[in-house]
Amino acid sequence: MNASINIPKHDLLIDGKRVPPGTGNYSTILNPATEEVIAYVASGSARDVDVAVRAARAALKVWNGIRAAERGMILNRLADLMEKNQDELISLESTNAGKPIASVRRQDMPAAIDTTRYYAGWTDKIMGQVVPARTDALTYTVREPVGVVGAIVPWNFPIMIGMWKIAPALACGCTMVVKPAELTPLTAIRIGELALEAGMPPGVLNIVTGRGSVVGDAMVAHPGVDKVTFTGSPNIGRGIMQGAASNFKRITLELGGKSANIIFKDADLDNAVRAGASGVFFNAGQVCSAGSRILVQNEVYDEVVDRLIQRAKEIRIGDTVQQDTIMGPLVSSGQMKTVLDYIDIGKKEGASCIYGGERVDRKGFYVEPTIFTNVEHEMRISQEEIFGPVASVIRFKDEADAIRIANGTAFSLAAGVWSGDIGRVHRVAHALKAGTVWINTYGFTDVRLPWGGTGESGFGREHGEAALENFTEPKTIWLSLTERLGSPR
Numbered sequence: 001m002n003a004s005i006n007i008p009k010h011d012l013l014i015d016g017k018r019v020p021p022g023t024g025n026y027s028t029i030l031n032p033a034t035e036e037v038i039a040y041v042a043s044g045s046a047r048d049v050d051v052a053v054r055a056a057r058a059a060l061k062v063w064n065g066i067r068a069a070e071r072g073m074i075l076n077r078l079a080d081l082m083e084k085n086q087d088e089l090i091s092l093e094s095t096n097a098g099k100p101i102a103s104v105r106r107q108d109m110p111a112a113i114d115t116t117r118y119y120a121g122w123t124d125k126i127m128g129q130v131v132p133a134r135t136d137a138l139t140y141t142v143r144e145p146v147g148v149v150g151a152i153v154p155w156n157f158p159i160m161i162g163m164w165k166i167a168p169a170l171a172c173g174c175t176m177v178v179k180p181a182e183l184t185p186l187t188a189i190r191i192g193e194l195a196l197e198a199g200m201p202p203g204v205l206n207i208v209t210g211r212g213s214v215v216g217d218a219m220v221a222h223p224g225v226d227k228v229t230f231t232g233s234p235n236i237g238r239g240i241m242q243g244a245a246s247n248f249k250r251i252t253l254e255l256g257g258k259s260a261n262i263i264f265k266d267a268d269l270d271n272a273v274r275a276g277a278s279g280v281f282f283n284a285g286q287v288c289s290a291g292s293r294i295l296v297q298n299e300v301y302d303e304v305v306d307r308l309i310q311r312a313k314e315i316r317i318g319d320t321v322q323q324d325t326i327m328g329p330l331v332s333s334g335q336m337k338t339v340l341d342y343i344d345i346g347k348k349e350g351a352s353c354i355y356g357g358e359r360v361d362r363k364g365f366y367v368e369p370t371i372f373t374n375v376e377h378e379m380r381i382s383q384e385e386i387f388g389p390v391a392s393v394i395r396f397k398d399e400a401d402a403i404r405i406a407n408g409t410a411f412s413l414a415a416g417v418w419s420g421d422i423g424r425v426h427r428v429a430h431a432l433k434a435g436t437v438w439i440n441t442y443g444f445t446d447v448r449l450p451w452g453g454t455g456e457s458g459f460g461r462e463h464g465e466a467a468l469e470n471f472t473e474p475k476t477i478w479l480s481l482t483e484r485l486g487s488p489r
């Protein structure tokens with residue numbers, strides 16, 4: 001029997017229907033842990049995007065014709081269905097993105113459901129204000145949906161980051177065309193189906209899979225898209241900003257990071273090293289807020305390095321379906337090559353690769369947890385986002401030195417500070433150029449707290465109430481209380 005008979009083939013999801021791509025082409029989706037083909041997925045075209053945008057535009061009226069509280073119930077039903085189908089979603093996410101299954105169950109899946117429920121609760125609380133500007137007029141604001149939203153999602157947390165965009169946009173009354181990353185589209189397709197099952201009208205949530213340079217580009221260029229919400233790399237983000245200028249689209253960009261995790265000599269070293277190691281090696285380092293620069297005060301540098309090596313040795317690399325696997329593969333052979341190239345660059349720049357540094361000798365795109373010492377702040381491995389399990393351990397002398405090094409990259413997404421001195425942790429937290437600072441912990445996010453950065457880390461904030469501003473426009477309304485309004489009274 002031909003094995004390919006059992007490999008699922010996925011069409012686009014437009015206007016509530018599965019439709020084949022205009023090109024007739026399907027791309028091959030691999031499991032990065034086994035290098036086996038797990039699905040064929042439609043390669044959408046600019047024309048498919050156009051059809052999806054038109055469907056989303058037509059659905060705006062329908063979606064906003066539904067009572068806000070009812071829209072919240074539909075989102076809550078979607079969350080219920082995600083919960084009910086979570087074994088399937090977890091398995092899809094794990095095999096598609098190469099994530100250890102236990103980690104998806106513990107982190108990605110609950111976060112995706114929590115995000116959906118959180119924004120379901122916002123639908124009927126998106127309020128304007130009555131502003132007492134004058135006595136002879138009733139002046140107030142309402143918040144209207146921005147319209148059709150194009151969402152472009154990366155491959156490192158497909159379902160979680162997907163819902164970070166889908167849930168608030170839909171809660172605000174927007175309709176959407178979602179483009180998952182070409183490598184990891186499987187959970188987005190399923191979410192689109194579950195949304196229909198939850199009672200979401202056709203056309204509200206369209207999923208157009210395909211290449212970024214085709215589908216993503218077409219979304220950014222399309223005059224019918226009012227807003228693009230993008231998470232991905234700074235280079236693509238820059239192109240999106242330029243493309244969005246064509247019709248003055250609103251955009252939010254969640255881009256890269258090169259976060260510093262600063263360990264002072266008076267820190268609780270057990271905790272600092274444990275969180276420092278998971279801060280950089282979690283998800284095989286494919287995390288925008290990875291603490292990939294571990295800054296360590298001179299006095300404890302050697303001890304921290306020894307302990308980091310010990311931690312790296314304890315990381316169980318393995319098949320993603322095994323419950324006790326801690327680290328899986330990188331998402332693709334291309335990403336593996338990028339990471340191995342950076343390891344070479346680090347060695348050539350004169351840093352010492354004291355642990356790891358090699359591809360793991362097994363099937364799949366696995367790279368060992370890797371630790372560099374003797375890293376100078378100016379080196380490329382200290383300045384550029386590697387997006388793999390590579391830690392640069394950098395020395396610092398004192399507080400001022402640590403802040404200077406931490407703030408010395410083009411990124412500013414997140415940072416960590418470890419110290420027992422309450423004054424110091426606050427001083428440093430305030431001085432750090434970062435959208436999020438963790439004190440004596442590392443790496444947590446919560447949908448109730450704003451998330452984002454500045455500079456090469458992008459702009460705008462996701463999560464919390466801040467995200468509602470991304471998907472609404474304030475409108476000011478004047479109502480004259482007299483026959484004729486004159487000068488202000």
Ligand code: NAD
Pocket residue numbers: 152153154155156157161179180181182210211212213214215216217220231232233234236237239240254255256257287288289385387413452457458
């Ligand atoms: P990427 O920029 O290569 O791709 C992101 C998305 O953009 C994908 O869906 C891709 O198909 C699409 N895309 C590619 N070319 C495009 C084009 N010309 N026009 C429109 N869309 C296009 O990023 P990636 O490799 O998927 O993800 C890794 C990057 O994402 C890292 O830089 C990481 O730091 C960043 N990231 C940031 C956050 C955050 O919250 N700040 C979270 C996760 C990842």
